[in-house]
Amino acid sequence: MHVRPARPDEAELLTGIALRAKAYWGYDEAFMAACREELTLDAAAIERARTAVAEDDGRVLGFAVLTGAPPSGALDMLFVEPELIGRGIGRVLFEHVRGQARALGLRRLTIDSDPNAEPFYLAMGATRIGSIPSGSIPGRELPLMELLLAPQAS
Template sequence: MWKIRSASSKEDEILTSIAAESEAYWGYDEEFMEIYKIIYNVTPEIISENLAYVLEDEGDIIGFYVVIQEAYLGEVEYFYIKPRYMGKGYGRIMWEHMIDLCESFGILEIELVTSPQAKEFYINMGAVVVSEVLSQVNSRKIPKLRCEVLRKQKK
């Protein structure tokens, strides 16, 4: 049975590994991945200073996300799932948890930058492409998306 919980700063290496495995799924070459691992290294500080949560199933961490809060804006810095769990609904579970969490912290809007291959997932979750930005890993342009955190009607 799956559950979502706060990430521990001691899980930095596991989360970095999941991020790299997930990114490599899209077929990037070794040079790209070496630079990626340096830039997107998940540190204990990133985990402890931000909204960092893991999704685990039977004690195995299968995905995680990190949101950096800047007043009423949240920046989704990490949102990754192990490739063997992709397409099974876990991304939606994490997304919905993240949106609920952002709402509870007063975040009104989230932004994220993603690979072109993952863009459709975020669009299906309600995000819209607002621009393209240069990748931190190489000189290609990648999508930047924004999503309003929907306020639920209180009953």
């Protein structure tokens, strides 16, 4: 498995991964319909952000999206194909984003986490600093996580 930049022509593929990974947590059709727009990537979004994919033998296993400029950035998305969750792909993508963020001079990453993903982010070293309203579901609050980044060693 290796991590590489996403290509704009992979937008539909990555959107599919995001939707399947979100549905993995048992959300109903109405919930999934409400968050479809927020989970949809297009070529322009891939070009604007730093989007990375984990790939093995030509198959995209998952992806992550990093945005922001020093001193602060955000891990906007991190999704893995549902049948591969728990196999370390999320960890590889997270570590890639952490390294990329440090190299860019970011000192802090925020993550608007799905409640089901909060334990993963805590295990990766993030802390919960509050909550934030969902961009898709009125009245729903999401864990707001923060990852402080040490400066890159020279």
